[in-house]
Amino acid sequence: MTPGDAPEADHHALHLTWTEARETAARAAGPIPPSDVPLAASVGRTLAEDVTALRDMPHYASSAMDGWAVRGTGPWVLAETGERLAAHEASTIVTGGDLPPGTSAVLRREHGEVAPDEDGLPHLRLAAGAPPGSPRGGADIRPAGEEARAGEVLVPAGTVLTPAHVALAALAGYDGLTVTGRPLVRLVRTGGEVVESGLPGPGLVRDVFSHLVPPLLAAYGGILAGHDRIGDDAGEWAAALADVPQGPESAGADDAGHGAAVGAPADVVVTTGGTGRGGSDHLRGIVADMGGRILVDGVAMRPGHPTVLAELPDGRFVLGLPGNPLAAIVGLVAVGEPLLAALSGREPLTAVELPSGEAFEADPRRTRIVPFRRVYGMASPRSGTGSGMLRGLAAADGLMVVPPHGVELGEPVACLPLPWGRPLVEPGAGGARKGRGQSRGGSRGSSGSKDPVDWSALDV
Numbered sequence: 001m002t003p004g005d006a007p008e009a010d011h012h013a014l015h016l017t018w019t020e021a022r023e024t025a026a027r028a029a030g031p032i033p034p035s036d037v038p039l040a041a042s043v044g045r046t047l048a049e050d051v052t053a054l055r056d057m058p059h060y061a062s063s064a065m066d067g068w069a070v071r072g073t074g075p076w077v078l079a080e081t082g083e084r085l086a087a088h089e090a091s092t093i094v095t096g097g098d099l100p101p102g103t104s105a106v107l108r109r110e111h112g113e114v115a116p117d118e119d120g121l122p123h124l125r126l127a128a129g130a131p132p133g134s135p136r137g138g139a140d141i142r143p144a145g146e147e148a149r150a151g152e153v154l155v156p157a158g159t160v161l162t163p164a165h166v167a168l169a170a171l172a173g174y175d176g177l178t179v180t181g182r183p184l185v186r187l188v189r190t191g192g193e194v195v196e197s198g199l200p201g202p203g204l205v206r207d208v209f210s211h212l213v214p215p216l217l218a219a220y221g222g223i224l225a226g227h228d229r230i231g232d233d234a235g236e237w238a239a240a241l242a243d244v245p246q247g248p249e250s251a252g253a254d255d256a257g258h259g260a261a262v263g264a265p266a267d268v269v270v271t272t273g274g275t276g277r278g279g280s281d282h283l284r285g286i287v288a289d290m291g292g293r294i295l296v297d298g299v300a301m302r303p304g305h306p307t308v309l310a311e312l313p314d315g316r317f318v319l320g321l322p323g324n325p326l327a328a329i330v331g332l333v334a335v336g337e338p339l340l341a342a343l344s345g346r347e348p349l350t351a352v353e354l355p356s357g358e359a360f361e362a363d364p365r366r367t368r369i370v371p372f373r374r375v376y377g378m379a380s381p382r383s384g385t386g387s388g389m390l391r392g393l394a395a396a397d398g399l400m401v402v403p404p405h406g407v408e409l410g411e412p413v414a415c416l417p418l419p420w421g422r423p424l425v426e427p428g429a430g431g432a433r434k435g436r437g438q439s440r441g442g443s444r445g446s447s448g449s450k451d452p453v454d455w456s457a458l459d460v
């Protein structure tokens with residue numbers, strides 16, 4: 001921000017509240033339609049259509065053992081492998097082998113022996129150790145259709161696919177699956193002062209976002225389609241927002257078979273840095289030049305207040321996250337998460353209410369977002385939570401949403417989970433309840449219950 005910009009009061013008047021910003025982002029987009037992806041890209045995706053057996057599985061009767069396919073009782077005359085068996089005939093078979101027509105059972109290799117009969121012709125007969133009467137009819141045969149009949153549902157729509165589901169689909173003969181849509185996201189890190197490795201000199205800063213932002217985007221449903229790093233030049237910004245890959249980092253970072261073509265236009269371009277209104281802060285200007293519409297121009301929250309969400313005329317979104325590390329993550333959780341949820345066709349994260357482990361004075365102009373750890377069932381704010389810091393986030397289970405009217409010690413406060421944090425509610429714990437992402441709007445202290453602390457949840 002440069003001296004002489006609009007006074008802070010005017011600037012803040014444009015900001016949406018935390019709740020308005022989340023609702024605006026959630027309403028901004030509809031779900032991306034389902035698409036077909038190769039099996040290799042389908043683990044973790046949500047199945048949009050039932051996977052059914054295309055035919056009986058297995059589709060042929062096979063041997064469960066190495067040995068001989070036999071018909072009737074022995075001794076057996078050896079027939080050509082694969083030929084129809086007549087009574088008292090046998091032919092060699094391997095595990096999984098297609099049984100010849102006429103097979104009544106499989107004799108395991110260790111239960112039979114081939115020896116000449118009195119005419120010197122090779123015959124199969126039971127070995128000395130074979131169980132008497134073996135093989136019983138149907139022994140060691142895997143019948144066709146044993147696992148599923150044609151048309152049976154193998155994996156129902158709505159399932160989040162595991163490797164086992166995908167393997168089952170492969171067994172059934174599928175090469176790809178129809179999965180619900182997920183947004184392609186391109187990360188564009190900005191700032192000439194950002195360095196990628198080592199100890200930066202004065203005025204330079206070590207990049208944090210390449211470690212933090214892609215996993216969060218993935219946790220919220222995004223598929224990283226690319227990752228660029230640009231400086232502060234307006235041309236680079238314009239190219240990035242036009243979704244033209246910039247440099248050597250422009251690989252499809254998460255494209256390992258995800259079915260997302262490298263270089264395909266992203267549904268959401270996420271930028272970091274450059275949200276301020278200073279000389280090198282281009283985001284708003286370029287969005288305006290492109291004919292885009294700003295949907296969120298700052299949020300009355302701290303940190304992360306300069307977060308911007310814009311929609312471009314072609315329907316793509318630009319999420320402008322502030323450069324300060326914690327501010328960027330708060331902007332991503334506040335605005336990016338509901339947007340990615342809407343594009344993925346799921347509900348945004350719901351907050352749970354935990355008793356606050358600390359009192360917060362009123363700060364009428366903003367919601368405060370505070371990394372916390374669950375300590376004895378309470379939301380205990382961390383230290384190291386300045387906008388440019390990360391120690392608090394690294395020690396956190398989630399983010400407390402402290403309303404402008406403040407919170408008393410022990411009063412329920414809305415808490416959002418972090419993907420890597422411990423669950424906010426232990427299964428069976430009675431203390432927490434679902435919140436609305438922002439505590440009640442009423443005056444502070446009016447809604448605290450008599451005994452808000454659930455001391456039964458002594459679960460550090």
Ligand SMILES: Nc1nc2c(c(=O)[nH]1)N[C@H]1C(S)=C(S)[C@@H](COP(=O)(O)OP(=O)(O)OC[C@H]3O[C@@H](n4cnc5c(N)ncnc54)[C@H](O)[C@@H]3O)O[C@H]1N2
Nearest residue numbers: 001191194205206207208209273274275276322323324327
């Ligand atoms: N006069 C004013 N100045 C600022 C205001 C304001 O209202 N008036 N708001 C402050 C707030 S709040 C924030 S947040 C930041 C937003 O800054 P920008 O989005 O414009 O980001 P930059 O200026 O590019 O960078 C800010 C800060 O973050 C560091 N940074 C940037 N990228 C990275 C990265 N990849 N890894 C680690 N750190 C990064 C950058 O070096 C700066 O230190 O503006 C305040 N100023």
Ligand code: MOO
Nearest residue numbers: 303304305327387
């Ligand atoms: O809001 Mo800034 O995002 O506090 O550092």
